[in-house]
Amino acid sequence: MNTTAENVSSQIDYAIHTDALNLWYGTFQALFDVNLDIKQGIITSLIGPSGCGKSTFLRSVNRINERLGYVRTEGLIEVMGQNVYNENVELIQVRKQIGMVFQRPNPLPISIRDNIIFGHKLHSEGRKPSISEQDDIIEAALRKVLLWDQVKDRLNSKATELSLEEQQKLCIARLLPVKPSVLLMDEPCSALDPKGTEAVEELIWDLRGEYTILIVTHNMAQARRASEECIFMLMGKVIEHTATEAMFVTPEHKETADYIEGRYG
Numbered sequence: 001m002n003t004t005a006e007n008v009s010s011q012i013d014y015a016i017h018t019d020a021l022n023l024w025y026g027t028f029q030a031l032f033d034v035n036l037d038i039k040q041g042i043i044t045s046l047i048g049p050s051g052c053g054k055s056t057f058l059r060s061v062n063r064i065n066e067r068l069g070y071v072r073t074e075g076l077i078e079v080m081g082q083n084v085y086n087e088n089v090e091l092i093q094v095r096k097q098i099g100m101v102f103q104r105p106n107p108l109p110i111s112i113r114d115n116i117i118f119g120h121k122l123h124s125e126g127r128k129p130s131i132s133e134q135d136d137i138i139e140a141a142l143r144k145v146l147l148w149d150q151v152k153d154r155l156n157s158k159a160t161e162l163s164l165e166e167q168q169k170l171c172i173a174r175l176l177p178v179k180p181s182v183l184l185m186d187e188p189c190s191a192l193d194p195k196g197t198e199a200v201e202e203l204i205w206d207l208r209g210e211y212t213i214l215i216v217t218h219n220m221a222q223a224r225r226a227s228e229e230c231i232f233m234l235m236g237k238v239i240e241h242t243a244t245e246a247m248f249v250t251p252e253h254k255e256t257a258d259y260i261e262g263r264y265g
Contacts, residue, residue: 043226103187164192188200227244
């Protein structure tokens with residue numbers, strides 16, 4: 001067995017790789033032997049009924065679950081070929097490589113400008129960027145999320161004054177200056193109206209290729225139209241992982257078909 005060759009292949013093909021991942025909240029087991037290979041540069045949706053482990057899995061990838069002192073994790077999670085639970089890995093580097101977007105927009109209660117540059121300053125090493133360089137970073141991030149034209153004349157206004165759609169775009173934009181490889185999104189459209197949902201979905205679709213995106217959603221229509229691969233989870237286990245259209249048209253497992261057709265969940 002050529003282990004080195006396999007590791008190189010894994011780093012090239014998969015952004016996220018898990019092997020026998022198990023997680024407990026105290027004595028309650030929430031994840032059971034989760035084995036996944038999530039491809040680089042595509043959008044993968046994670047679906048399943050409430051309490052099936054979707055958000056738990058998402059928060060395991062960037063180790064947010066560790067904030068809870070009663071969580072215990074076993075198994076392997078690799079992101080871009082690196083074991084994020086390795087004792088030699090710095091948590092700040094994990095968070096730099098893996099951006100997180102939450103259900104409700106959570107901009108900092110400071111200016112739009114300072115929201116965008118906050119993470120870059122936090123993760124910068126050595127020389128601080130000049131004001132001119134900061135201006136370029138801010139404009140590039142806001143243009144990337146199609147927000148520049150709306151906010152360029154009010155960069156010093158509080159970010160919390162933006163609409164919910166604009167706030168969620170801003171939350172995505174502030175991740176980009178630190179150049180993450182992976183974006184984790186936990187129901188990023190759940191607080192938005194249909195117009196806002198459409199706008200954020202279009203943005204997410206535009207970001208694919210440059211970023212690997214893993215999105216948790218309860219919205220079956222959203223999963224189908226806004227992802228290229230889909231993972232179905234049930235009771236802490238991965239039941240099926242395949243191309244999105246294949247899952248919705250010809251699911252391999254009865255549990256998947258029952259969920260997609262609305263028989264439970």
